[in-house]
Amino acid sequence: MRPQAAIASKVFIQRDYTSGTMCQFQTKLPSELEARIDKQQFEETVRTLNNLYAEAEKLGSQSFIEGCLACLTAYTVFLCMETHYEKVLKKIAKFIQEQNDKIYAPRGLLLTDPIERGLRVIEVTIFEDRSLTR
């Protein structure tokens, strides 16, 4: 028998545009999650995500070299090479998986990778956990 958990609700962490169009998410803990998770921990997760996205979008020498190389090869290099952004996205996916396993799943929460929502929101699914109340 496949045990099932009821989804009580979903909370969406919206984007934070105060520093421009860079992909950053709001770090404030939504009120619906206050009972489930520690504020510091949640902020730490979102801050780490923000840092990872900032690293992906950084205008550094690496992205500059990549851009120039791509231009010189008439952008055919992207067919065989993975971009820096994609590499960081894989790191982000692994990070979210880790966070889910270690921190959020024991509390009946599930973070969805923002890339699945078009980098618009971080979707946090809250599961019913009457059994966890002690």
Add this chain to the structure above:
Amino acid sequence: MKSCEYQQIDPRALSVSPLSAQSHPQTKAQRPRRKWEVFPGKNRFFCNGRIILSRQSGVLPLTLGLIVITCGLFFAFDCPFLVEHLTVFIPVIGGALFVFVILSLFRTSFTDPGILPRATPDEAADIERQIDSSGSSSYRPPPRTKEILINQQVVKLKYCFTCKMFRPPRTSHCSLCDNCVERFDHHCPWVGNCVGKRNYRFFYSFIISLSFLTSFIFGCVITHLTLRCHAGKSLIQAIQESPLVICFFSVWSILGLSGFHTYLVASNLTTNEDIKGSWSSKRGAEDSGNPYTYNGIIKNCCATLCGPMPPSLIDRRGFVPPDEAAAAACTSEIELPPFTAKNDTNMCTQSTKDVLERMLHSSDFHGVCPAGPPKTSPLGLEASDSLGAARAPSMCSRRADSPCTTCARSRKDSLHSINPAFRLASPSPSLPRVNLALSDTQEKGFIPLP
């Protein structure tokens, strides 16, 4: 029932449709479909989702034809003469430029310009709930703008009624492609696609290389005609054979366009913003400068052209989860009923259970694995064995050995006591940092702005 131009999302409509029960056995028999096959925008896909094009491909064949014919005439008639009289590098340079132009053109046309996927029903309902925070049963159109601060400057975000979300800054909805595109520049009919965040650099390299190509061909043709005149050969025949006329008219317009876009790149603007005068100093406001500029020409150029290549947000080649496909088919077929009073709790509870079950099924495939194929275990909670004993009680409100029906019944009871699915146990507070600017009621209808 109030008449309204805009249909608010009714979560009950997602589940109460009679078609869903019928189509479930059908979808099980269908092969898994890729997301490009159910993409809601007006796009065409080739090579099993690898290539994306606007449905209105415009005059892309004409663009290709003009470039190929011009270069063909050049290679056929001017090159032999010039190779003989000048240097063999002329066709080499011409050939290299031609290849670069064609590759840039294809890259611009066939790349996803930065399309934003439409909001999921959950997200859309969440936004609606935040907007409709008064909780009254009377319907009023949601405010269409939201003001935020970017680099200490107030920017208005508009709500997109098609994609059901507040558009990020610099995003615009293209009415031809019916998609919200990030950093929307313009929809180019010559290229047959929108020009946005992901393909602006390709578009820019296309027009720059095309300027070089047309200037080069123009120069070579003039040289050819001049040399022929000096040699005393027939001028009229030479003009007829060379691509002079096409070059003459196109070189000025393309040079002009390249110059305009170079200005845009240097000031980190989009065509859309420039045309609308969003950050124009003529507006009179003290702080209406461009909040996205890096205040340096080199840095702006690097940011726009050599910045990191963002990924495509529409997962074209991913597979659609079967239950989502059924839900999507149903919602697209049936008309969403207008949002009625919220105090019909009996109906709400029954439909809430359906919605949650549907969401539970969809979460089996959807919300678990960010990359790669979905795991066979239904929830991420089960995926890691490290949870151990904590797993079983968390799955079900009773013990794991109880029959599921008992679980379902107890779930239903708990649901009845909480609230319908899209209202939370604790009322969501209005977010203090978001100032919802209520739009003026002058405009009754919504005109989608490109």
